[in-house]
Amino acid sequence: MTYILLCAGFVALALVVALIAWRRAPRRHAWALALSAAALVVLTAVFDNVMIATGLFGYADAHISGVRLGLAPIEDFAYPIAGVLLLPALWILLGRRGGASASGETSGDHETSAAGEASAAGEASVDGRRAHGDARD
Numbered sequence: 182m183t184y185i186l187l188c189a190g191f192v193a194l195a196l197v198v199a200l201i202a203w204r205r206a207p208r209r210h211a212w213a214l215a216l217s218a219a220a221l222v223v224l225t226a227v228f229d230n231v232m233i234a235t236g237l238f239g240y241a242d243a244h245i246s247g248v249r250l251g252l253a254p255i256e257d258f259a260y261p262i263a264g265v266l267l268l269p270a271l272w273i274l275l276g277r278r279g280g281a282s283a284s285g286e287t288s289g290d291h292e293t294s295a296a297g298e299a300s301a302a303g304e305a306s307v308d309g310r311r312a313h314g315d316a317r318d
Contacts (some may be wrong), residue, residue: 183244184245184256188263192263194264195267198266202269217269218265225241276303
């Protein structure tokens with residue numbers, strides 16, 4: 182199996198998940214993905230070239246396409262691209278499990294918010310409950 186076929190599988194999977202998540206994505210999602218991808222491609226190019234030049238690792242020519250950016254084979258850039266697509270998509274798809282209230286708070290945020298409101302109202306609170314008059318300690 183060549184390196185490009187292995188990378189294509191990861192990128193294809195990431196792309197499918199990203200397309201599924203696209204409907205739920207926030208407004209500036211595409212801009213954030215493009216900026217992240219650009220940063221990761223530049224970092225990958227720099228560090229791969231340094232590591233290959235110093236002899237930390239190399240690639241068998243039989244398993245790569247031969248297209249390189251400096252010393253780094255083009256296939257090495259598939260993983261950062263797959264990561265940029267997959268990780269935010271999973272965050273979008275799995276991140277709303279706690280359920281959101283009308284105010285946009287998740288269930289965990291509501292307890293913190295309730296405790297803060299009780300303190301602001303002059304009532305001492307512990308773990309989101311009133312400290313006085315609550316017998317459920």
